[in-house]
Amino acid sequence: MISRIASLVAATAGILALTVGPSTAAAPVKASCPSLANTPCAWHQPTGAGVVGSARISAASSSQLTLLRVEVKIQRAWGSPWETVASATRVQTGSIQLSTPVVTTEFLTLVCATGGPAGRAELQSTTCTSPH
Numbered sequence: 001m002i003s004r005i006a007s008l009v010a011a012t013a014g015i016l017a018l019t020v021g022p023s024t025a026a027a028p029v030k031a032s033c034p035s036l037a038n039t040p041c042a043w044h045q046p047t048g049a050g051v052v053g054s055a056r057i058s059a060a061s062s063s064q065l066t067l068l069r070v071e072v073k074i075q076r077a078w079g080s081p082w083e084t085v086a087s088a089t090r091v092q093t094g095s096i097q098l099s100t101p102v103v104t105t106e107f108l109t110l111v112c113a114t115g116g117p118a119g120r121a122e123l124q125s126t127t128c129t130s131p132h
Helices: 002-025
Strands: 041-047 050-057 065-075 083-093 096-099 108-117 125-128
Touching: 041 108, 041 125, 050 065, 050 083, 050 108, 065 096, 083 096
Parallel strands: none
Antiparallel strands: 041 050, 050 096, 065 083, 065 108, 108 125
């Protein structure tokens, strides 16, 4: 019974990969980001070697100490948890744009960005892309 379920999950993941695969090639290089202060924006950036997770955040003022963290996450099988495989973090005054190292994978990927005023966790927010 367990082997039947495992084969069904594997078949479903294969079909999903074939269905999602062609649409990822046409994915935009950069997402349209809102210009709201302290609201991070994340996007997938396809490269010849894989995918880069990128994000940016606009600070409320040029003197604001701002935090931005961007992560690329993968899902190894349908229903399994998302695993962070690459990340980058920066804290500086003003607005920030940041990218992760290149990730080469055949699994679904997701890019998440967390940001806002550094030292004020209650004012920080997280946003994620759709799986690609």
